[in-house]
Amino acid sequence: MSVLEIERLTVSFHRRDGLRRRITTDCVRDVSLAVARGEVLALFGASGAGKSLLAHAVMGLLPPNALAGGTMRFDGHVLDAPAQAALRGNRIALIPQSVGHLDPLATVGQQLRWAARRAGRPMTAPGAVAEALSRFDLAPAVAGTFPHTLSGGMARRVMLAMTMASGADLVLADEPSNGLDADNTARVFRCLKSFAEAGKAVIVISHDLPAALKIADRVVLLDRGQVVAEERADAFTSDGEALCAGYARSIWNALPQNGFSRACHEA
Amino acid sequence: MRLEAAAIGFGFGGGAPVLDGVDLALESGRILGLTGKSGQGKSTLGRILARHLLPTRGRVLIDGAASPSTGFNPVQLVHQTAIFAVNPRWKIGRIVSEAFAPDESLLQAFGIRRQWFDRFPHELSGGELQRVALLRALAPGTRFLIADEITSMLDPIAQSEIWHALIDVSAKRDIGILAISHDLALLGRVAERTVTL
Numbered sequence: 001m002s003v004l005e006i007e008r009l010t011v012s013f014h015r016r017d018g019l020r021r022r023i024t025t026d027c028v029r030d031v032s033l034a035v036a037r038g039e040v041l042a043l044f045g046a047s048g049a050g051k052s053l054l055a056h057a058v059m060g061l062l063p064p065n066a067l068a069g070g071t072m073r074f075d076g077h078v079l080d081a082p083a084q085a086a087l088r089g090n091r092i093a094l095i096p097q098s099v100g101h102l103d104p105l106a107t108v109g110q111q112l113r114w115a116a117r118r119a120g121r122p123m124t125a126p127g128a129v130a131e132a133l134s135r136f137d138l139a140p141a142v143a144g145t146f147p148h149t150l151s152g153g154m155a156r157r158v159m160l161a162m163t164m165a166s167g168a169d170l171v172l173a174d175e176p177s178n179g180l181d182a183d184n185t186a187r188v189f190r191c192l193k194s195f196a197e198a199g200k201a202v203i204v205i206s207h208d209l210p211a212a213l214k215i216a217d218r219v220v221l222l223d224r225g226q227v228v229a230e231e232r233a234d235a236f237t238s239d240g241e242a243l244c245a246g247y248a249r250s251i252w253n254a255l256p257q258n259g260f261s262r263a264c265h266e267a
Numbered sequence: 268m269r270l271e272a273a274a275i276g277f278g279f280g281g282g283a284p285v286l287d288g289v290d291l292a293l294e295s296g297r298i299l300g301l302t303g304k305s306g307q308g309k310s311t312l313g314r315i316l317a318r319h320l321l322p323t324r325g326r327v328l329i330d331g332a333a334s335p336s337t338g339f340n341p342v343q344l345v346h347q348t349a350i351f352a353v354n355p356r357w358k359i360g361r362i363v364s365e366a367f368a369p370d371e372s373l374l375q376a377f378g379i380r381r382q383w384f385d386r387f388p389h390e391l392s393g394g395e396l397q398r399v400a401l402l403r404a405l406a407p408g409t410r411f412l413i414a415d416e417i418t419s420m421l422d423p424i425a426q427s428e429i430w431h432a433l434i435d436v437s438a439k440r441d442i443g444i445l446a447i448s449h450d451l452a453l454l455g456r457v458a459e460r461t462v463t464l
Contacts, residue, residue, distance in 0.1 A: 045422070046392075046421070046422035046424070047392050047393040047394055047420060047422070048392035048393070048394075151305065151306065152305065153305070178420070179305075180305065181304045181305040181449050182449060182451075183304070184305070207422055209423065210452075250424055251422065251424060252423075254422075254423035254426070254427040256423075256426075256427075256450065256452040256453040256457075257452040260430075260456045261427060262424065262428045
């Protein structure tokens with residue numbers, strides 16, 4: 001059964017021009033998707049396609065001038081603003097794009113305990129923090145350090161450990177490999193896969209298609225706010241002939257490890 | 268022409284040196300790849316080559332002479348995040364014309380539309396703005412381009428288009444390019460040779 005179902009989600013922004021006319025821009029249009037327990041869904045698209053906006057709409061963290069339409073369900077129940085406020089940080093977790101979201105004034109250990117307490121699963125046992133960190137290849141000493149002393153890869157893994165501690169059923173990771181080298185990228189993606197293996201539903205937003213494909217079951221491709229294709233991850237092989245959508249094939253063949261072609265996709 | 272880094276040393280604030288006796292040479296019309304793990308000093312070396320930073324030891328030489336410290340910088344640097352490379356209060360047209368007046372063929376090669384010239388940087392997508400940043404860096408006086416992870420936040424199609432355009436420009440105008448990236452597959456496509464830091 002799907003943990004999250006999104007039906008015809010639209011996110012639009014309103015502003016007024018000089019003549020006080022109302023201008024509406026739809027940044028996410030008619031997006032429908034679902035993700036089940038134990039599944040990794042990769043959300044892929046060019047910058048500006050609306051990937052992060054979609055994640056923020058699920059969390060209920062859209063900017064004030066944005067308007068969301070359509071329906072979302074979490075575990076079969078309507079996911080409206082009060083539900084989002086209640087589920088955020090315990091059953092639904094977002095790993096934000098920037099590691100700057102960690103509190104600069106609190107140690108890693110404190111923040112890990114906060115995440116656990118907020119979700120109603122406080123870490124009281126001695127050594128619980130060290131154990132939570134070790135699952136993500138972080139030494140126990142990291143608990144006593146402040147975020148600015150961490151490398152990008154370590155900070156990212158601290159956020160993964162906080163997500164694990166919250167026990168969320170649905171995890172959204174927004175560009176988890178931004179700015180990381182190949183080793184750290186592989187490590188972070190492996191951690192995300194372990195979430196799915198532990199029975200969570202994972203949505204990973206990434207423009208690093210080869211890295212995302214290593215862990216994803218399905219790939220949803222977004223272009224200018226719309227779902228243009230949904231493909232099985234195992235269809236991305238050889239010259240992409242198993243892919244149904246032209247856009248997916250163009251993306252696949254433009255990768256340097258494939259054709260590095262610059263063919264335009266059919267609209 | 269030859270851009271050379273000779274025995275470069277650099278450290279931040281008296282800490283352990285980031286670069287210690289690094290040598291690197293870049294030839295006109297050639298594309299050299301530079302890779303290495305995070306924190307090895309790839310971007311720092313790029314900034315030193317473009318004179319955005321001065322090395323604590325060693326020298327940067329163009330054809331054996333110290334690179335000029337005034338006038339147009341023949342070594343242009345483009346980095347990952349174009350939004351930090353432009354004045355947010357200038358429109359695109361002014362940003363480009365600060366460097367030079369590009370002709371239609373160059374605009375076309377980089378997929379840049381004239382309509383953008385009337386917009387502010389935040390009104391373009393990251394990929395669009397990166398194309399503008401590259402265009403600006405390719406002024407007539409540019410001899411070398413330091414391309415530091417220029418396409419790492421772009422989708423594969425945009426990445427392929429931009430690099431094909433750069434490979435063309437490099438050959439036509441005899442510009443040497445240092446391609447800094449984590450992506451070995453990409454460097455394998457664009458660079459003749461890749462060095463690891």
